[in-house]
Amino acid sequence: MPTLNAVQNRCDEWLANRYPEIAVYQATTSFPFQGLSTHTVLPGHVNSGPATAGDINADALGNSPSDQEESWADADMFPVVAFWPCALTINVYEGPDGTGYVVCSQFRYNGDLWMQCVNFGPDTGNDVPWTFVDENAP
């Protein structure tokens, strides 16, 4: 019977191993990788059942932005992981202080959308703690 905090903590633990893998890609290629959402349907967790019941396969690793050839799969960034507790996107930026990237993770809990973003680079203000996203706002 996972609580919201329990789901967030599981995602944080899982993400702790993803961040170094993304950093290795950056260090190897010397350019930031932009990743569209890894899932077409976000992992959906509920407050009942086993803790891992909402984990689902990342089914969109073959997608890439229209101005970047490499997809997640092409970049070979992650080991094969059958089930993910949250979906990932990577947004890249080029600012006056240099380039960087922001890893954002999302999941649903009882239908509500939750999001977190972690910045890697010079731009401040990109970090977003776990936040409820109002999808019905104008």
Add this chain to the structure above:
Amino acid sequence: MMFTYPIAHLGGAGVIPSTLLDGLLSWFELNEESGVRADSHGSISLTDNNTTGFAAGKQGNASLHVEANNEYLSNSDTGYDHSIPIASGSYWSRYSSLPNTAPRAWSARRGSEGTEVYVLASDSKQYLVWSGASTLAGDLRTINTWEFTYWYVDTTNDNGGIQLNNNAIIENIGGFVDPSPPLDQILRIGQTAGTTANRGWNGEIDLVNMYNRVLTSDEVTALYNGGAGLAYPG
């Protein structure tokens, strides 16, 4: 006394009021083809997020945003005066589709208070939204067409307005009360400045400017410039 000078050489008609530099905070020509976009008047720069492209604009180039790629321009600390009671601005934009319910061409938010002001296009109509407390419906827009937008928020007189092209401005007295316009922190072009998901623009944006005062109708007409748009007048 207002001084004017001809702008016929720019492709428009009429004259530019010399006051167009008064109270101007920033003016983004958006002529760059990639990377950081410069402020022709002020000192802030726009960070390029997810390799925003370019295309022919109203004057020179425009920024080209692909919503599916989450391409937008941003500044996370504009440093504009927190206490200014009035803000206004204009821009040109063209959308190639409306892939989500409320794409933003322009948005600003004060992160510490969550206050946000933005213009969105939903159901082909543009709206001026003030922190969710007041929404002012503007005119219908047309897909794949360059269109001019002017907006203002005047918390001193509890008023706001939005204008499309050279149509009559639509105003709404009430609802635009304190807090002051949140221009001092997060500014985004082509995406929401808030945390609402999927509000990206799909198309071009050009000639974005912001002021700390309401513009006169003559000044707005000069910015519209007979449909040609106006390059930075400084």
